[in-house]
Amino acid sequence: MDLFSPSWSALRSAVAGLPDEDFGRPSGCAGWLVRDLVCHLVIDAQDVLITLVTPAEGPPTVDADTYWKLVPPPTGEDPLDALIPRLAAAYGDPALLRFHLDDVGAAAGRAAGLADPAALVATQDEVLTAGDYLTAYVLEWTLHHLDLGPAVPPPPAEALAAARGSLERIAGAAFPAAFTDGDALLVGTGRRAPTEAERGALGPLAARLPFVLG
Template sequence: MDLFSRTWADLLAAVGDLSDEDFARPSGCAGWLVRDLVCHLVVDAQDVLITLVTPEDVPPTRDAVTYWTIDDHRPGEDDPLAALTVRLAAAYEDPALLRFHLDDVGSAAGRAARLADPALRVGTRDEVLTARDYLDAYVLEWTLHHLDLIAGVPDLPGPSAEGLGRARELLEAVAGAPVPAAFCDTDALLLGTGRRPLDDAERVVLGEVADHYPVRLG
């Protein structure tokens, strides 16, 4: 849970360092500008707030790994939620408004996470997790989107080594296969999620593991 807070704080700080011009740059999310990514983070922060105030009294059905599913849809296919995010981001017009909204909602999400009982069972997406597992799962989300942000604005500070390491562990567990140690954590995450395509040499290094990647998380 502490790592959730640190990775989220690092991501919010990086967004806070964006210039107005940076919001129009492409991000590491295919088809999304930086402003679209930041708008998505607003929605993510709202989801965290909603989930942490949605207690359940039944046993958990998911943990930090099984929270994630592998989405069979290919990038670029029609995705109503992704399209809505783009429209919402454009509606802000002034980047300062979007930056303020994320800081406002994002700070609240961070406070809620720090106050949450780790053993609390919460409901989201018709599943039940402990607050500890739910917030742990989001370390992967924050780290990947931090990489998406610096893909468009490389001068920004990137994710912490601790966040990258935990995100890699989660991704490998979801995929069911470890990425060879020859790949650093950043490359493992970018290649493993299809954010950067494998070249022939990398495919050879991956060997049979290449059949498990890339995965699109849902």
């Protein structure tokens, strides 16, 4: 939970510093432009606000890692996936997207800071502590920060390490020690293909990639 705020602040700062022309280039999320990704982050921030004020009865059904499921790669047929590019395009001016993310994102950050880590909340038909819920989002924020590309300042090192650890626990497999945390996340989730040397280091694990989270 302690990494939620720095990872979220770093991601929002990276978006705030993007020039307008970058909103029209591809992001690390297959099929999405950067503007689509930023629109998705607005929806994520709304989800954080909604979940933190949705109390639940126990016991918890998932924790910070089991909140995420390994799912098949997207086909583009999911209605929400199709909606986001249309919604992002409707903003027109990138400044409007930046403003909306800053506005809703700041509120989500404040709500996270006020949350009782032990309180039970409900989301996506699951129950978990607020602390586990916010911890789960460190992986989300870190991956999407990487999706903005190498031109922006990187995610905090602690968030990268925590996100790698989460992915390895979710997948039940460890990436080679020679992989940086960023490379483990990018290659592990299919955001880039492994090099020949990386594929050799991965060994049998290469056949299981990518790990798509949903």
